[in-house]
Amino acid sequence: MGTIFSTENLYTILSGRTHSAFNRALLTNFRKNNISLTKEQWTILGVLWKNEGCTQQTLADQTSTDKPGITRLIDHLEKENLVERHPDANDKRLKLIFLTPKGKSIEKEVMIVVNETLKNAIRDIEPERLEIVKETFLQIYNNLETKK
Amino acid sequence: MGTIFSTENLYTILSGRTHSAFNRALLTNFRKNNISLTKEQWTILGVLWKNEGCTQQTLADQTSTDKPGITRLIDHLEKENLVERHPDANDKRLKLIFLTPKGKSIEKEVMIVVNETLKNAIRDIEPERLEIVKETFLQIYNNLETKK
DNA sequence: TAAATATAGTTGTTTAAACAACTACAAAGG
DNA sequence: CCTTTGTAGTTGTTTAAACAACTATATTTA
Numbered sequence: 001m002g003t004i005f006s007t008e009n010l011y012t013i014l015s016g017r018t019h020s021a022f023n024r025a026l027l028t029n030f031r032k033n034n035i036s037l038t039k040e041q042w043t044i045l046g047v048l049w050k051n052e053g054c055t056q057q058t059l060a061d062q063t064s065t066d067k068p069g070i071t072r073l074i075d076h077l078e079k080e081n082l083v084e085r086h087p088d089a090n091d092k093r094l095k096l097i098f099l100t101p102k103g104k105s106i107e108k109e110v111m112i113v114v115n116e117t118l119k120n121a122i123r124d125i126e127p128e129r130l131e132i133v134k135e136t137f138l139q140i141y142n143n144l145e146t147k148k
Numbered sequence: 149m150g151t152i153f154s155t156e157n158l159y160t161i162l163s164g165r166t167h168s169a170f171n172r173a174l175l176t177n178f179r180k181n182n183i184s185l186t187k188e189q190w191t192i193l194g195v196l197w198k199n200e201g202c203t204q205q206t207l208a209d210q211t212s213t214d215k216p217g218i219t220r221l222i223d224h225l226e227k228e229n230l231v232e233r234h235p236d237a238n239d240k241r242l243k244l245i246f247l248t249p250k251g252k253s254i255e256k257e258v259m260i261v262v263n264e265t266l267k268n269a270i271r272d273i274e275p276e277r278l279e280i281v282k283e284t285f286l287q288i289y290n291n292l293e294t295k296k
Numbered sequence: 297t298a299a300a301t302a303t304a305g306t307t308g309t310t311t312a313a314a315c316a317a318c319t320a321c322a323a324a325g326g
Numbered sequence: 327c328c329t330t331t332g333t334a335g336t337t338g339t340t341t342a343a344a345c346a347a348c349t350a351t352a353t354t355t356a
Contacts, residue, residue, distance in 0.1 A: 019164035144169040
């Protein structure tokens with residue numbers, strides 16, 4: 001059978017094999033360094049380290065996670081004493097998410113592990129080619145979101 | 149904070165945002181066409197359509213899914229009457245996975261939907277750039293698997 | 297202003313990822 | 327032969343993705 005001849009390898013890429021491998025590598029490296037975070041939890045913290053006090057909806061938008069996913073991620077991070085929900089005074093629907101001192105203090109060590117993992121993932125790859133990968137993935141993402 | 153400045157966009161790629169979008173698009177298109185498969189279930193069927201009668205371990209290797217994952221995917225596909233487990237006569241540990249008539253018959257319609265989804269995802273992108281993406285992702289995958 | 301509509305967040309369900317621990321069987325080495 | 331080691335598959339647990347259905351509050355508009 002050969003229906004997917006020309007696009008087969010491309011499918012392998014979009015299917016997420018490499019993404020899964022990166023996810024595993026990051027998790028492994030977190031554990032090696034006694035950081036008990038998942039990739040998704042880290043992604044949330046990454047937004048908060050730049051933009052503390054934003055709403056859950058903002059976190060959803062910036063991480064491409066749906067709202068129920070954010071609710072549960074924040075639940076976990078709250079249990080781990082890394083973030084806190086603060087109800088907004090003006091709009092009672094909103095919950096503003098703030099970092100705890102612990103949530104702030106782990107930034108540096110976490111980012112060292114993230115950057116080392118990333119550096120290892122892209123070792124020996126030419127920057128111009130990485131640039132093409134970035135641009136192409138952005139275009140594919142836009143193609144998928146803006147349905148033809 | 150700016151620890152991840154230079155690699156930030158690249159992280160977005162490896163984090164799987166585009167992969168998730170593709171996954172969603174495929175699921176949506178399956179549903180539109182009354183195909184009740186997930187992307188992962190389709191991936192298993194894709195191997196079987198080429199290589200029927202292989203072991204679960206082979207499916208695990210070819211789809212980068214771990215063994216427990218394969219057990220559960222095969223459970224689902226068996227419930228849907230798409231595949232069957234046949235114990236191997238010579239090696240009692242092995243279970244050979246075969247397609248049912250239904251599992252064989254849906255190949256064509258499923259592949260049409262997959263190919264249309266893929267075609268839409270990569271529309272307006274030059275083949276040479278896609279080739280670079282393929283090669284780079286393979287290299288990143290190898291970098292991650294063969295730890296430095 | 298009252299009713300309709302929109303937004304923010306939560307809960308429940310199904311499916312999958314990752315990993316540890318387990319059973320059953322096979323192959324290799326003493 | 328039999329003990330050790332390896333391989334194939336299963337089960338259990340935690341975390342996440344996707345989606346529907348829901349509550350509470352805000353905004354719009356008739």
